[in-house]
Amino acid sequence: MILKLGKYFVFVLSFYYASAQIDDVFIDSLIKNDDVRFFQNLEYGDSKRNKLDLLIPKSNIKTPLVVFLHGGGYKGGNKESSYKKNNIVRVRRILRNKIAFATINYSFLNNNDGLLSSLNDAKLALQFLKYNHLNYNIDRDKVIIWGVSSGANSVLWLGLSDDMAEDENENRVLRESTNVKGIIAINGAHSFNSENWKKMINMPDNMFDIMIKRFLKYPGMDVEKWLTNYKLEKYQDSIDYFNFMDSSDPALFIGNYGEIAPKTISSFNHHPMHAKYLKQRADSLSITNYVFAPQLGIKSKEVNDIVNFILKQVSD
Numbered sequence: 001m002i003l004k005l006g007k008y009f010v011f012v013l014s015f016y017y018a019s020a021q022i023d024d025v026f027i028d029s030l031i032k033n034d035d036v037r038f039f040q041n042l043e044y045g046d047s048k049r050n051k052l053d054l055l056i057p058k059s060n061i062k063t064p065l066v067v068f069l070h071g072g073g074y075k076g077g078n079k080e081s082s083y084k085k086n087n088i089v090r091v092r093r094i095l096r097n098k099i100a101f102a103t104i105n106y107s108f109l110n111n112n113d114g115l116l117s118s119l120n121d122a123k124l125a126l127q128f129l130k131y132n133h134l135n136y137n138i139d140r141d142k143v144i145i146w147g148v149s150s151g152a153n154s155v156l157w158l159g160l161s162d163d164m165a166e167d168e169n170e171n172r173v174l175r176e177s178t179n180v181k182g183i184i185a186i187n188g189a190h191s192f193n194s195e196n197w198k199k200m201i202n203m204p205d206n207m208f209d210i211m212i213k214r215f216l217k218y219p220g221m222d223v224e225k226w227l228t229n230y231k232l233e234k235y236q237d238s239i240d241y242f243n244f245m246d247s248s249d250p251a252l253f254i255g256n257y258g259e260i261a262p263k264t265i266s267s268f269n270h271h272p273m274h275a276k277y278l279k280q281r282a283d284s285l286s287i288t289n290y291v292f293a294p295q296l297g298i299k300s301k302e303v304n305d306i307v308n309f310i311l312k313q314v315s316d
Contacts, residue, residue, distance in 0.1 A: 027083055029092070030055060036095055039136075044104070044128035045121065052104040052125055053079055055091070056136055059098045064142035064181075064314035066094055067126060068103040069151030071187070073269075074118050075218055077150070079103040093307045099314065100138055102129055106154070111222045114229055115239065122154040123164055127176040142314040144182040146306070149269065152188025153241075156278075159183035160241040160249055182313035184253040184306055187270035190277035191242035194230075200273045201262070211268070245281055251288035253309040254278050260295050272296045 031038045039054040057063060070077040082091060082103040094101050106121035122145075130140040147155035164178040191197065198208050216223045229235060237243075258270030272293035279298065282289040290300035290309060303309050 029088065030083075030095060044125045047107055047117075047121070049105040049107050050121060050124070051079070052102050052129075054100065054102045054129070054136060055095060056100045056138075057095045057098050059137060061098075062133070062137055062139035063098050063100045064144070064310075065100045065102060065129060065138050065140075066144045066146055066310060067129065068101065069106065069122055069145070069147035069154050070103070071147075071149030071151050072108075073215070074109040074115055074150045076108070079105045081148075090307055094310065097307075097311060099310065100136065109221075109226075111220075111225050114226060114235065116235075118150075119154055119157050119239065122158050123178055124173070126158065126178055126180070127165075127173050130176040131173045139314075140176070141181075143180045144184065144310050144313055145180050146184035146186075146310075147188065148186045149188065152185035153192070155183050156185050156188055157192070157239060157241040157244075160244040162244070180250055182251045182253065182309065184309065185278075186255045187257060188254075188274065189269065190274040190281075192240040193236065193242065196242065196277075200277065201268075201271065242277075242281065245285055245287065247285045247287065249282075249285070249287050251290075251309075251313055252278065252282055253290045253303070253306060255292040257292075257294065272298070 027038065030036055035058050037056045037058070039056075041051045042054060044050050044052055068079075068082045070079055070081040072078075080103075081087075082101075091101055102125070104122070104125045106125070107117040109115050110117060126143070126145065129136070129138060130143070132138075133140040145155040145159055147153070158178060159180050160183070161178065165176055166174045169175055189197070190200075194208065194212075197203070198205065212227070213223055216226055254275045256270055256272045256275035258267040258272055260272065262268035262271055272295045275291050275293035276296055276298060279289055279291040279293075282291075290303040291298055292300060292304075303312060
């Protein structure tokens with residue numbers, strides 16, 4: 001099912017590309033004094049895109065951590081998107097509140113395992129940071145994961161899965177718990193199940209298939225192989241986080257701002273009904289949630305800001 005999600009993600013990057021020079025300007029604004037240590041392009045795995053940036057505020061006690069996953073439809077985007085003008089104020093607030101901030105690159109969708117490489121990279125980055133908590137003065141029991149669009153789907157998959165620690169693995173990084181204190185998903189989907197997507201706005205099968213095939217048309221992609229693998233029950237069972245949800249899950253902050261009548265694949269990916277479905281499911285399981293879907297009149301009053309959500313979860 002994930003495959004389809006990924007497909008729909010043809011999406012417009014939530015945080016736009018900018019030149020390295022502009023990125024450097026924004027990064028400099030975060031580390032202009034000695035209050036923040038900046039580690040750039042830390043390698044958390046063996047793949048080319050297994051790199052992350054980490055900003056750590058000076059603190060006498062261990063700091064909570066926010067881990068950010070960029071958008072890009074699982075075939076584009078980069079970790080530097082978190083430094084863009086429309087997000088830098090949030091990152092600055094996070095650091096000023098003595099909370100560390102990490103932003104990661106991850107693998108893109110491929111012919112062999114669809115989106116599992118992307119999802120497992122998110123898992124590995126989280127475990128890498130927890131494993132190295134002493135080196136970076138991180139409180140590994142107070143971690144929030146935050147994603148936009150495709151990144152939102154990844155953090156939902158990661159945070160709603162049961163703990164994926166492998167206690168007997170020779171790789172000690174993989175022994176780390178994947179449990180987190182909170183999940184922030186902006187313009188993500190409620191499910192990786194294609195049937196759930198179609199039912200959401202009553203979309204005909206043929207139109208849905210056209211959208212998916214258009215999404216998959218990019219260099220090196222074998223569309224038919226990808227779709228065949230996607231339909232395998234075992235594969236779908238491994239990715240559809242909507243079915244993973246249970247009453248033990250962490251608090252959710254959900255925001256979807258797409259159009260009610262989607263005119264593009266992007267707006268379908270970000271459709272506000274995704275937020276509504278996640279809220280209904282979370283409410284039924286008594287999972288704490290703060291949900292925003294303005295087009296549907298859904299707006300949390302208790303917590304209405306991403307950083308306030310983060311502060312609330314790490315202070316509990």
